[in-house]
Each structure stands twice: as structure tokens, then as C-alpha cells.
Amino acid sequence: MLGKNKKNQSTNDAKKIARIMVVAVIIVSIIFGALLFINDYYKASSVAKRALISNEKVIVEEKDNYYLFKPTQKNITEAIIFYPGAKVEETSYSRLASKFAESGYEFFIVKMPMRLAILKQNAADDIINSKKNSNIKKWTLMGHSMGGAMAANYTAKNKDKINRLVLLAAYSIKDLSKTDVKVLSVYGSKDGVLNKIKLEKYKANLPKDAILYELPGANHSQFGDYGKQKKDGKASISSNEQQEMVLDIFLDTFRENKQLTYNV
Incomplete structure (x- = not known):
């Protein structure tokens, strides 16, 4: 009888050890998978990284939650908050940000958790509500791909904050049809x-x-500088040309004295 109890005890111990090992394997697998997911993203190109360097026209500052591209000129009253595309390094949009800053706008590129705007749709709040930005009287929210969809979601809930x-x-999957927000939608003819x-x-x-503008020859990836995204079409223009088009369309839409230099 004693031997039988010992045998049962040994069997139970073995089952406990087996269960612990299974749980440990599952936890390790989850952690490993999470690390792979976090580190699997489109990385900024060398061109984008060079745009992070301040120059005589633009001052670049890195903060905890965003990158700020600030014109060296004084009395800036308009700013743009940018939500990056999913799984894209936020600095991939540095050249685009610098172009807007050179044109007189403060440009904030938000750092999203796990590089997913869906996880922090209200990121604009921290910037808009900051006393450091009390000089800004008109706010533009801009976003690429999933970042654009999340920017639209934020705008739908904060129509009084976004111009x-x-x-x-x-x-936008949210209804903005009855708002006073001015909306500009830009996409490429080669977007896959x-x-x-x-x-x-x-x-x-x-x-x-x-x-709404369809940019001829433009694709999905070249709104930033992070290489060609999976399934995207092949652009027939350069990323610099595509980003210049975005700037020109923006200025043409919101500044009466700016004229387009190409047809869309």
C-alpha cells in the first residue's frame, strides 16, 4: 500500500512538472512572438535620418512622445500633428515634416506605442493641450494609412480642436460629413x-x-521614406517628388496665393 502511494505521488509530481513546463513554453513563445512583432517594422531610410538634423531653416527636437520640426522663423501660429502608418518607424516621415516646417508650420510626428496609431488614437491631446504650444491657433491633423484612419477617428470626436x-x-470610417473641419484626401495612382x-x-x-487628389505615378510607401511596402505598386515618380506634391497640394488648398505646378 505504501509503495502504491509513493507511485501515485511520483505520477502526480511528474504531471505537475509537465504542466509547469507546458506553461513555461507557452509564456516563452508569447514573449518571443511579441518581441518579433515589436521589432518587425519598416525602418527609416538614410534620407529620412538625414532630415532629422537641424539646419538654418528648421530646428528638430526629439521629445518623449514626438519629434518636433520647428521653423526658425518667429511667430508661428499653425501646426500639424502627424500620425504615422502602421508598423512604420516614425522618423520615416522626417523629410516630409521638414518640408512643411520650411513652409512655416510646426510639425509634430507622434511616437505611437508598438508603432500602431490604433493603440493611442488620442495622442494629439497631449500636444494640443500643452501650454508649450499655446502659440498655435490652428491645428491640422495629418495621417498616413492606418495613421490617417486613426486621425479621422480623433477628429470625429474632437471637432472643436481640429481645423x-x-x-x-x-x-474615414467615422462620419465627418456634417463637420466644419476642412478635409484633404491624397492618394497615389500606383498605390497597391x-x-x-x-x-x-x-x-x-x-x-x-x-x-480629393489622386497623385499620378505615386504609390503608398513614398509618403514616407522607408522603402517599398509589401504589396505596394511601383511608383513612376521619386519619393521626393511625391512628398513635394503633398506639400504643394496642401498649400494650394489652404493658401490662396499658392498655385499647383502640375496636374492631378
Whole structure:
């Protein structure tokens, strides 16, 4: 009888050890998978990294939650908050940010948790509500891809804070049709990532005076500088040209004295 009890005890101990080992394997697998996911993202190119260096026209500052591109000129009253695309390094948009800063806008590129704007849709609040930014009287929220969709979500809930919304290869699933927010939507003719069926479907969610541009020769990836995104089309223009087009369209839309230099 004693021997039988010892045998049962040994069996139970073995089962406990086996369960512990299974749990340990699962935990390690989850951690390993999470690390792979976190480190699997599109990285900023050398061109984008060079744009992080301040120059005579733009001062670049890195903060805990964002990068700020600030014009060296004084009395700036307009700013742009940028939500990056999913799994894209935020500094990939540095050259685009620098172009806007050179044109007289403070430009904030938000650092998103795990590089996913969906995890921090209200990131703009910290910037808008900061006393350091009390000089800004007009706010534009801009986003690329998923970042654009999340920017639209934020705008729908904060119509009193946002003056303009700029969607780069993105659409709004929230109804903005009755808001006073000025909306500009820009996408490329060679975009292989953007779902253009949904783009057309959700066009009704934008205000009637929203402006939509299809950039000839532009693709999805070149709104930033991080290489070619999976499934994207091949652009027939350079990333610099594509980003210059975005700037020109923005200025043409919101500044009466700026004229487009190309046809869309």
C-alpha cells in the first residue's frame, strides 16, 4: 500500500512538472512572438535620418512622445500633428515634416506605442493641450494609412480642436460629413496597399467640400521614406517628388496665393 502511494505521488509530481513546463513554453513563445512583432517594422531610410538634423531653416527636437520640426522663423501660429502608418518607424516621415516646417508650420510626428496609431488614437491631446504650444491657433491633423484612419477617428470626436484633416492613402470610417473641419484626401495612382473600393465607399463620410487628389505615378510607401511596402505598386515618380506634391497640394488648398505646378 505504501509503495502504491509513493507511485501515485511520483505520477502526480511528474504531471505537475509537465504542466509547469507546458506553461513555461507557452509564456516563452508569447514573449518571443511579441518581441518579433515589436521589432518587425519598416525602418527609416538614410534620407529620412538625414532630415532629422537641424539646419538654418528648421530646428528638430526629439521629445518623449514626438519629434518636433520647428521653423526658425518667429511667430508661428499653425501646426500639424502627424500620425504615422502602421508598423512604420516614425522618423520615416522626417523629410516630409521638414518640408512643411520650411513652409512655416510646426510639425509634430507622434511616437505611437508598438508603432500602431490604433493603440493611442488620442495622442494629439497631449500636444494640443500643452501650454508649450499655446502659440498655435490652428491645428491640422495629418495621417498616413492606418495613421490617417486613426486621425479621422480623433477628429470625429474632437471637432472643436481640429481645423483641418489631411488623409494620406487613408479614409474615414467615422462620419465627418456634417463637420466644419476642412478635409484633404491624397492618394497615389500606383498605390497597391490602399483599398480603393473602401476609399470610394467611405467618401460619403467626408464633408461636401472635401478635396480629393489622386497623385499620378505615386504609390503608398513614398509618403514616407522607408522603402517599398509589401504589396505596394511601383511608383513612376521619386519619393521626393511625391512628398513635394503633398506639400504643394496642401498649400494650394489652404493658401490662396499658392498655385499647383502640375496636374492631378
